[in-house]
Amino acid sequence: MKIAIINGPNLNLLGKREPEVYGNETFDSFLETLKSKYPTLELSYFQSNIEGELIDKIQEVGFTYDGIILNAAAYTHTSVGIGDAVKAIITPVIEVHISNTFARETFRHQSFISPNAKGIIIGFGLKSYELALHSFL
Ligand code: DQA
Secondary structure, three states, rough: OOOEEEEOOOOOHOOOOHHHHHHOOOOOHHHHHHHHHHOEEEEEEHHHHHHHHHHHHHHOOOOOOOEEEEOOHHHHHHOOOHHHHHHHHOOEEEEEEEOHHOOHHHOOOOOOOOOOOEEEEOOOOOOHHHHHHHHHH
């Protein structure tokens, strides 16, 4: 089974960025653990701080992969383009967030991804990604 994990802006800083909100672990270290726990899955990973690159990646994997786990980070709340890309593809998308966005500022309560996501997992730290992965098993 081919699953793509796609992370948006500033998530390259996980481990150093606001650890009280996002934790101390880097995404690379988390990904290694995830890959060793699920060796039969083909897990690909892409991170970008650039909106158009995220759209390109969603289009690239969105007709051939079995699932996408998408944390569009701040673009979740602003990007009609990423929302449209999720709507345009056939691969199911699980929207994930590390923090509980509904317990934070009101501008984080809106998502352009949610209306076209298969499901949403929010607020479980990096475990949100693993829970999303489970939804495809
Ligand atoms: C986030 C929540 C967003 O509001 C924020 O802009 C992020 C990370 C999360 O995973 O908790 O960068 O998507």
